[in-house]
Amino acid sequence: MVLFNTYRFSKEIPTKPTKELPALPDSALSHLRAAIRIPTIGFGDGLPVDTLQFNAFWQLMEHLYPLVHQRLTHQSFNALSRLYHWPGKHPEQKPYVLMAHFDVVPVEAATAKQWTVAPFGGELKNDTVYGRGVADDKSSLISILEATEKLLSQGFQPERDFYFSFGNDEETIGHGAQAIAKYMQEQKIQPEMVLDEGGEITREHFPELKRPVALIAVAEKGYMSFDLTVDQAGGHSSTPAKETAIDILSKGLVKLREKQMPYKVLPVIQEMFQRIGPGLSFAQRMAIANPWLFEKLLVGELEKDKSSNALIRTTIVPTIVQSGMKDNVIPSVAKAIVNTRILPGQTPDDVEFFIRGQVDDPRIVVTKASQPDYNGPAAALDSKGYLLVENATYQVTKDVIPVPFLSVGATDSKYFQPFSEAVIKFLPSTDSKGFHGIDERIPVSDFKRMIYFYQIILTQAGK
Ligand SMILES: [Zn+2]
Structure with a gap:
């Protein structure tokens, strides 16, 4: 049975015809470069x-983009985002x-010198x-x-309505996209597909396949931070007590990091391995084709x-x-923020239950420090959007x-999850650096591939 299942996966992964992409107009490159020259930096939450x-x-x-601004309507949200x-x-x-979003993260002062440009x-x-x-x-x-300006210049109109949601604060707090999502929900606009950043094309992650793999994210992990606080009598550093707030917190953090939450191979990850399975080594194929082996071999590999x-x-x-303000004062409060990325379904x-169990010390007070994300179901692989x-x-x-x-990172598209059929996070860039x-x-x-990718999305969005 093991061999039978494995051979079933040995067939070639199919290919499909590719379009010959037309040349990229010089103007597109100069537009992108001009956009980069405007430092739209998000410095941090609340800053x-x-x-x-x-x-x-x-x-x-x-x-x-004069035609875009003549023929499409737009509204501002959160002052700087646009729909x-x-x-x-x-x-x-x-x-x-x-x-998409147009805010960017700052360039850290410590790394600025390492840039070659x-x-x-x-x-x-x-x-x-x-x-x-x-x-x-x-x-x-x-x-x-x-893509839109080009299509407008050709007199094109899409089969269905399109909205472009451009956020101004994705890297910090996401208020722009949140306000747009709220507006759409209030207007009872129910998108059949939402397409945002998240996954991309990789050659580097599966070198044995010798082919590019497009990681089309159909779900994303949730985001939640927790405060761990210890409040303990402080005092003068010349007469320290047996345990201080810093000691208690440090021990708790060490215990927390000693053990990971249990693994779970979600259906989307199983499906991903099913689809790349035929291109992998015989041992890896054997693991994928035989679920009882999968857990032992593949999870062990993935954990590395x-x-x-x-x-x-x-x-x-x-x-x-x-914690601490002065070198000769034992602080009475020590606090840590712990960031967690939550698997869909948890x-x-x-x-919080896991964190409390691991730190196992009632003197460490654990509280939620951020709003919970909506952690909805994955987009269906037979949905129009995914296809x-x-x-x-x-x-x-x-x-x-x-x-x-x-997607292990959080994106602005999470705000659209509750009222959209298929929220997909993917851009056809390749192992971007x-x-x-x-x-x-x-x-x-x-960049050229991205423009034609969107052009296809816009022109092939009929029934
Ligand atoms: Zn981003």
């Missing part, structure tokens, strides 16, 4: 932003929403565009507008790498530890293997 830059960004968009509406030929069909210079070298925000997520916003480990369990990690209460994204990916990526995926880090960049070929 003020330079609204002049955010407004300048919209002025630039209005200048670069565009492009009416289709058949208003009775449920709309599609394309999402000016982070906000919008430089082009070796057929690659560099700059903070080029991968996350301005290339997506610009690609949507490039931090990225794949995050796909099979809720992760818990301290991110802030605070709740913040489940995680359209999959089909568009085939057309713009030679030899690609599209698979469903779980420097995400929130140094030398953020995308190859010109990826």
Whole structure:
């Protein structure tokens, strides 16, 4: 039976025809580079932003995309986010929403010197565009507008209504997208598909396949932070008690990190391995085709790498530890913030229960420190939205293997989950580099693929 199941997976993974992508107009590249030169930085939750830059960004968009701004209507939300509406030929069909954000994370002072280009210079070298925000997520916003402007110039009208939701604070608090989602819900606009960032194409994660794999995220993990607080008599450091607040908290954190929450292989991850299974080694195929082996072999493999480990369990990690003001004073309060990313199907209460059990000390008070996310069901793989994204990916990526995926990061599209049929998180960039880090960049070929990807989504969105 083991061998039979394994052979069943030995057949080749099918390929589909690819479109010859037309040349990229020079103007598209200069538009992307101009967008990067405006530093629309989100400094952190609750911290003020330079609204002049955010407004300048919209002025630039209005200048670069005149037809979009003549033919589509738009409304502002949260002052700096925008929702565009492009009416289709058949208003009775449920709309599609394309999402992107144009805020970017700051360039850390400690890493600024390690950049090989000016982070906000919008430089082009070796057929690659560099700059903070080029991968996350301005290339997506610009690609949507490039595709739309081009189609408008050809007199095109989509079959169904499209909305473009462009958030101004995804990297911090997501109020813009939240306000847009609330408005759409109030207006009873029920999207059949919402498409946002999340997964991308990878060659690096499955080198043995020798083919690109498109990780089309159909669900995302929830987000919740917890406060761990110890309140204990302090005093002078010359006469320390046996245990201080810092001691108690430190021991609790060590115990918390000693054990992980139990793994769970979600149906979406099982399906992902089913679809790439035929291209893997015989041992890996054997594991996938035989569920009892799967757990022993595959979970063991997945746990070795931090990225794949995050796909099979809720992760818990301290991110802030605070205590003490003066070197000769024992502080009475020690506090840690622990950030958790919750697997769909588990709740913040489940995680809180686990944290309490692990720290196992009533002197450490555990409380929730953020609002719970809506952690909804995965988009169906036979939904129109998923099939359209999959089909568009085939057309713009030679030899690609599209698979469903779980996004481990939080995106703005979570606010659309409660009232949308299929929320999909995917961009056809390839192993993009420097995400929130140094030398953020995308190859010109990826930018070109993104524009034609959106063009296909817009033109093939009929019934
Ligand atoms: Zn992003």
